[in-house]
Amino acid sequence: MSTIPSNLRYTDSHEWVLDNGDGTATLGITDHAQEALGDVVFVELPEVGRELETGEEFGVIESVKAASDLYSPLTGEVVEINDALEDAPEAINESPYEDGWVAKVQLSDREQLESLLDADAYSRIVEAEQE
């Protein structure tokens, strides 16, 4: 069973969102997503300054098996990206919620966080997929 921290918000496309409490949010992919992808060999990161719309593709994670798009859970501007993933993409597998974070976004609307799934709701999606 994969780890689903209770302090994060989630999407049904398996991204996680951490509310940094300062109007920004950090994004990544969930433990379940990295398990399903397998060994990550490449991450295509968005550019800092890019404006993201909810649901927009903003990057790609490639594993030995396949390429998988990243979808923005929120609307906002990319203010920081995890450059370390360029040389160490395996951080996504080893530490999906910490070292494997992908991007930090300045939110256009903080209220939008409330519309995302909480850990319980996301757990049910993961369980349903595994049946």
Add this chain to the structure above:
Amino acid sequence: MSELNHTPLYAFHQDNGGKMVPFAGYEMPVQYPMGVKKEHEHTRSACGLFDVSHMGQVLVHGANVAEALETLLPADIVGLEQGRQRYSLMTNDSGGILDDLMVVNAGDHFYLVVNAACKEQDIAHLRTGLGNDYRVEELDRGLLALQGPKAEAVMHRLCPAACDLVFMEHARFEIDGIPVWVSRSGYTGEDGFEISVPADACDTLARRLCEEEEVEPIGLGARDSLRLEAGLCLYGHDIDTTTTPVEASLIWAVGKPRRRDGERPGGFPGADVILHQIEARDHARKRVGLMGEGRAPVREGAELFDADGQAIGQVTSGSFGPSVGHPVAMGYVSVEYAEAGNSVHAEVRGRKLPMKIAKMPFVTPGYRRG
């Protein structure tokens, strides 16, 4: 969708946590809990056990069977000594490739190993082509591949006599009382053995091999990245009925005695096309290796371009090469671009990624040539 077949190792895969996927009509493990990359690395550093029982194993019996097989295969079969194995191709009348296969001279008959997805068609092709004087027998046997630099040490404990085989030799032995047919060969670029075993003893032998501490079961995912790094073709991707052996850079699979200036020239399907291409070198495209300069994998189907943006070919297999540390691929390019060292671009998600034409194999083979 039709029912998927199971190999004799279905329970073994489940007991080992194999993630099962459909492949060539079989339910096969794409990976085990270790994961594709670690399975790949384990095979390169120690020893991996692969279930390749889905492949077709065929015996061909009859008088002068080597001469008869040469009517269907461009390899030098008559010159293949007893106990030796050779890579060959089945060709069609237009010089395309129907399948690639291994051929073993087993004395009074020949033993063939063909691709799973092609086996029914291959057997029909053999029966039609060889006629009623020959018996083509499909075997109900399992096939295991034990691959990696520690394969010999493992084999030495279970069947020391098999360690006297060198690359592409074949002989029959017993392991714990199980009769096995062993070839020193594989599909990873490593030293290793391919072990044909009666179907009802396959599970026992696989579990026995996995008791050895160097041995881990390896899935299809790593099998693909290992063979790609070794520069070995995957039928249906890198070669098919639209590619000739010359275009596929497999001229070496057309035996010297079978060429125009040889002792037994031609006489196989498509010989006029293939032998003409060998002499005239007027084929338009060629299979080459490609190495990426960044990290983004370039996969099957990616279009290739020259520096001026002109389309020059297409990738037929590609992945990140865990042992190479770069994206590796193979594909077809116009012959004028085929020289190693040339720079090309592969289009991935609308971007042109730099790649270089590279010599294959991408890794140094560990074959034990004696």
